[in-house]
Amino acid sequence: VSTASTATRFASEFRAICGAEHVVEDPELQPRNILGIAPAFAVTPGSADEIVAVLRFANELGLVVVPAGGFTQQHSGNLPSQVDVLLNTTRLTDVEHYDPGDLTIGIGAGCTVAQLSSKVAADNLFFAADPALPERCTVGGLLATGLYGPHRHGYGGLRDYCIGVRFVTGDARKAKGGGRVVKNVAGYDMMKLLIGSWGTLGIITSASFKLFPAPRQTRTFVSEFASAAEAIAFRNRVVHSPLDPICLELVSPEARGLAPGLGSGPAWSICLRAAGSDAVLARYRSELGTAVSREVEGRGEHDLWQALSDFSPTVSERHPHSLVISMTLPLGDVQPLLDGLAMVAQSHNLTLATVGRVGVGHLLAAMWPAAQGEVTPANFVNAISELRNRLPRDVSMAVLHCPTEARDQVTAWGPEPAGLGSMRAVKLALDPRDILNRGRFLF
């Protein structure tokens, strides 16, 4: 936004659309920066129609818009080339439909995951997503980033239980996909495109989800192993057994310190969370046998799993100069990837901590400077590129968090995903002027 007079004109346009109290101008926006770049305006529309008006205006004037929810993942992605308008979805919190008997809910994108979870918990229902920082993470942000927590193992991902979505495309068309019933194949599956699109195709205004009956009781069985290989062997045993846990999480020795109740020491842990009656839990006990060193329940169990969900923000808080990488991969690649991570971290003088949903193929790895020796931004940059070169086929990787000094030399996404040309075609169809999150995603 070049001059003061155009800035004033833009501000008055946004005020006319959203109401004066929902428009904020620089310089108050410095704290809401996107990877160091402060937006010129922040708008908080109260409806999808207001978003249409904002985006129409942005298209006409070529303004870059960054959608925002609870600001829990805005440190991710590539450095944006330009940020003009921060578009907050936090006023979109209406419940569209909720009948506990249907086990579905439709809710505004600005509602937080914690609010949604507590609303349905009152009816003994359960929203399966367990992202980091649920008190801040919004439904819209959850879908846009497509990130997930340990429940991914037993309940599937967002693509499995998001059944409908309403959104405004980059070129300001208000649209929807899916609906509010649990089984529905009418029309293109817009949910799939928007989940994990990092706000580059459209701004999600509300979504419908399948809910689950809340488990009556759960128990966490913690097992400890001398090496990653032994832990993975145990994972294989569980995956090929009749057991059906809701979470199956690997925790590396350095990651144990980030989760309360796991203790310290050099062991690799696998935390297995089961739901069911006393008889079902007894069956787990007998199947797992002596591999289990301890059982956790109640408050301790709740805190342990929240800490595992919060792994990424906890690392960045404790180690400001840290790297957090998220990887999805086939089950058979977990062990070689763990070996590769260890080698890369060691050769660049970085401490490595890893957690992961090893039963479905998702790992989070954090690296920060080791206690001894010198670490420069180049260590992080080289560690990332070396890791990329080592990745087996079918492994996908994203840098979620990166030290500020290394940021401008690091690409957040890569290796290049299969079907990139088709992804570009989709982007062009929905956001032809590339106004949404320009430069932050794949292209």
Next chain:
Amino acid sequence: MNLPEVVGHLRKIAGHDAVLDRPEDLMLYEYDAGIRKSTPGAVVFPQTTEQVSQIMRLASSVPIPVVARGAATGLSGGAISQPGGIVVATSRMNHILEVDVENQRAVVQPGVVNLQLSEHVSHLGLYFAPDPSSQKACTIGGNVAENSGGPHTLMYGVTVNHVTGVEVVLPSGEIVHFGGKAAESYGYDMTGFFVGSEGTVGIATAITVKLLRKPEKVATLLGIFESVDDAAQTVSAITAAGITPAALEMLDGWTLRTIEAYCHAGYPLDAGAVLLIELDGLREAVEEQAEAVREVCLQQKAREVRRAKTEEERALLWKGRKTAFGALGRVSPSYYTQDGVVPRSKIPAVLRHIGNVSKKYDLIIGNIFHAGDGNLHPLILFDIRFPDQLERALKASTEILEWCINAGGSITGEHGVGMEKRDLMSVLFTEQDLDVMISLRNAFNGDDVLNPQKLFPTPRMCREITGPAQNPVLVQEGM
């Protein structure tokens, strides 16, 4: 290029014996399991991805419409050709390319029959979860196109929940790969978008699917009720009790008597309705849930709850369910199957509505459906030799689907929109919702060469293609 020339090119691409163009052969390819018909100009049987690519390149250059066809068991007209168009039949692309036990994946060609895959990996303790009633015949390519379901989708989801990667030939002839063996990957979920696009985006030539571990224990129960209403209330009560069965099917009295006369599944002849309920998983959990389901049924006025004691008894109960359509073929010259969905709490109300529609149009309507997820399959019986009966059947069907939409539901849960429900899309979706979807179709299939006149309401087909690329970066990178 005229049709004989196109046929000549097709023979060069796929082989002389891989193309049909005689009228008597083409007649076999003019219908699917729905009620529409249209005769193609040629049928080609490619054996490789490269051949599919050459066929698409040829068709786009002519241009001549193309439709991919598996076993044509679909009920929505998805595999019906345009008159004189090309049918790409996948029946010679029927190889299981890879079974990867460690990663619990299989890679298959589109013409592999659904049940064959499960049989092929059965000795490994694995199976492919989507189980349409036509699973003995339908192909996985067709399942991908229509995003097919089946009874067990209640717990396990439809086809899209079981596909992690797909190799696709685009209308331009370009071969692209979406996803892979990982459950998810960064970037747009093109696999998820492609599944269920009803053959309007590209033709799948290889599909990576999840294989699930067979459950340790399966319990199959038959709840017998005096009335449809009691059975319908029980469906809600089971869900409210926090039980998620693997399958929860309902058959009304008329339908189960018709089936019983045909295949002797052991259904009670004097019942108002039955629920076929299956639970699977860990032994202890299944036993508890089976007991809980029995209690709920009895509380909801079930006359009796039977449980299959042997695998043979279980198979017999399912045989009745899965051969229902064959049974109906014996009592009516024609029938029309619908696929509406309602929120689960609306099942009793929608069944009462269907009863009224049946009276209003003076047609028998049987109900056999996936009650657990609210996916109805009203079977409207008529005689196609009498045009007024067909017309009444279509009206009755529309009235039922409109009721579903008004109740917050959908016009299709697993059969797809195809030809038959395309005009109802504008009741379910707004003009702009459809406009967004069409802009996506045009991004891949802008000339509408691939499966034209499907999925979207007819008048829209003449719309112009959306404008050219405006972002210089995207243009530069080859778009």
